[in-house]
Amino acid sequence: MDDKIVIRGAREHNLKNLDLELPRKKLVVFTGVSGSGKSSLAFDTIYAEGQRRYVESLSSYARQFLGQMEKPKVDYMGGLSPAISIEQKSTSKNPRSTVGTITEIYDYMRVLWARAGTQHCHKCGKPVGAQSTEQIIKRILDYPEGTKILLLAPMIRDRKGEYKDLFEEMRKDGFVRARVDGQVYELDQLLPEEGKKKAEISLDKKLKHSIEVVVDRLAIREGIESRLADSVETTLEMGDGLLIIQVVDGDEILMSQRSACVDCGISFDELAPQNFSFNSPKGMCPTCDGLGRRLEFDPTRIVRDPSKSVKQGAIGPIRSVFEQGQKSGWSRRLRSQLRDVAEVGGFSLDTPFGKLTAAQQKLLLEGPAPRDRKGLTWRGAMPMLKKWFDNTSSEGMRTWLMDQYMTTVPCPACSGGRLCPESAAVRIGGRSIVDASQFSMEQALQFFEALYGESNDKKRKNSNGSISNGHVARKLADLPEPLSKREMEIAGEVLKEIRGRLQFLLDVGLYYLTLDRAAPSLSGGEAQRIRLASQIGCGLVGVLYILDEPSIGLHQR
Structure with missing residues (x-):
């Protein structure tokens, strides 16, 4: 019995009271015409019973998370191992x-x-190292005189919670302000007043928040070196080696004692x-959201037949503007714009698109550069399509534009690398x-x-x-x-x-x-x-594998 899988009276689907003995630890092939009961025997009987018995051996708590299969119509099965099925299906x-x-x-x-x-700087390519306190102070003093800045110590980064205890601890340490999700608040606004249960500003504990304590506010001027050094040291201590320089009404820079490029002034997270x-x-x-590719308007789809001229409809989205009977205001404006751009570009709208120079084709597709517009109102076929795509509220219109004029290309920012x-x-x-x-x-x-x-x-x-x-x-x-x-x-x-x-x-x-x-x-x-x-x-042994048509799609070699 130990070396066989014994089946008695299998009646699942079109099986007719089948009795069968299969050798264990061997490759067994069920073959036959479609509808002969191969899958009924392999999956709906052998796999179903093997999986069902394994799940039944688990605790009731574990079983509630697993889908339990129905008992197949069979009188007896013996010699089964825990079963794993590998079905023939497409991937994700x-x-x-x-x-x-x-x-x-x-x-x-x-x-x-x-x-x-090893972290390298993505701008200069050099390996990056830790920044000293002196380097951070020098970076701050490089701002023009009069620049107003905040020194922030990161405390919480993208974590859920209300953080009332943290705000209370900040106040006990003598701090007055904190920045929460990019907005600076007085700590009194984030903590309830005495005798009240709710603060003026309450955080949703179900949402992720980023919190920084405002260690100092100062303006760059002569004579602040001592105060700045004390504030930087305090900020780095509070922020566990991290410090944010927030220019009032300007950009912010993350500085780190752990990893930073001195030449480019860029700090990196752990x-x-x-x-x-x-x-x-x-x-x-951030450009392709990690997909590595993005939809772009394709010039070869906008101009499908380069042997045609603009007047003959070479440019797909505006091919009808020169047709007889087109008297709408939109058509008249486009005809006027195209005649103006042809005059500036030195070509005729009757010339086949494929015979125009690269610069003339670019003028029609991408429009003139801002410095070369000289009163031209034509902005190019591709910018026009992009404006339609971005501004339309119709999913049908957006889908039509994608099908007609767009194609998937590698992301220009990450070159398809996704990161x-x-x-x-x-x-x-x-x-x-x-x-x-x-x-x-x-x-x-x-x-x-x-x-x-x-x-x-x-x-x-x-x-x-x-x-x-x-x-x-x-x-x-x-x-x-x-x-x-x-x-x-x-x-x-x-x-x-x-x-x-x-x-x-x-x-x-x-x-x-x-x-x-x-x-x-x-x-x-x-x-x-x-x-x-x-x-x-996985390295498992003694497992019963049920494979569904494993040779389909594989090369005969």
Whole structure:
């Protein structure tokens, strides 16, 4: 019995009182024509009973969080193990999901870069270091004389709560003001008066708040050096090494004793895994919100037939303005604007668009530069479309504009990397987390093994440097030096997890995928292999795996 799965009297769906014995720890294939009962036996009987029995073995508290399957119609089943099903289905359609996130490799990479990465300045590229108190004071004294500033010590950053005790503690320490969510208040406004239960300004405990204590308010002038030094030291002590310089009616600068670029005057927060998450406000690119791509108006879709002239309708959104019978005020204005811009640009509206010079085409599509307008009211086809897109309240209009004239392009700010500049400037072995995500699986494994200190020349099954199904791995150029002993104490276990998961993906033939590959772009076969690799990587033994058509979408090789 221990070496068999025994089924007696299976009657689920179209099964006809089936008796069957299956060998354990073997690969068993159910094959047959559509409707012959393969899925009814594999999923609705064997998997359902194995899963049901496992869930029943848990406590009643744990069972309430798990969906329990109905008992299949079967007289007897024996020799079952806990069952896991891997169904044939497409991967997530969420544009934020990548190969790295669905395999959880990227989660480990975020921890690695946060713990062992070196922050570089995203403007000058130099490694950044801590700022001394003297450097911070000098930075403040560099403001023009008369500049009014606030010195703020960060106390709470994006955390929920009312913080009445914190405000009370500030008042006991002799402070008078605090900035809450960007607004400066008297502490008396944030605390209830004696005999009253409610303060003038109350914080919603369900919302996240940022709170800074106002340590000093001063104007830059001669003779304030001593006072400024005392205030800076107090602020850094209160803010745990952080200080915010808020110019009244101006910008603010975060200064840090931990990490800052002296040349550019930029301070950096302490690194955390959230800084490398493109789904977190701390890490995502502010231009594309962490998607890596954005919709832009495409000149090739605006002008679909360059052999036509402007009068013949070459420019899609205004192709009808020169048609006979167009007498609306809008059409008359556009005709006048186009004639003016053609005169300034030195071309005819009867000339095919494709025969115009690049500068003339740009004049029609993007409009004249502000300094060259000289009374022209034409602003360009693309700015006009953008204005329509931004100002319309109709979702139908917005969808039509996207379908007709827009295309998805890499984000110009992050070049498709999804992260903000500060996070993309953190490096390990000379590479950012964006760089490592763009490696193929085999190159990524070489990179992380080099960090771990292992040779990349040894032969491994289906791995770099070896031949797998006729594929010879490409060696990554400029391999990094191994991490130091101290860094390995911090990152050794994380590197081990990353290397193991990458190896499993190589074992199922996905050597060519990159970790930043968008999940919706994966084929069915690639998604199936990733699911298989994820299960293999768990390291469980004695588990009953039920695979639904595992070869669909996979290459015959």
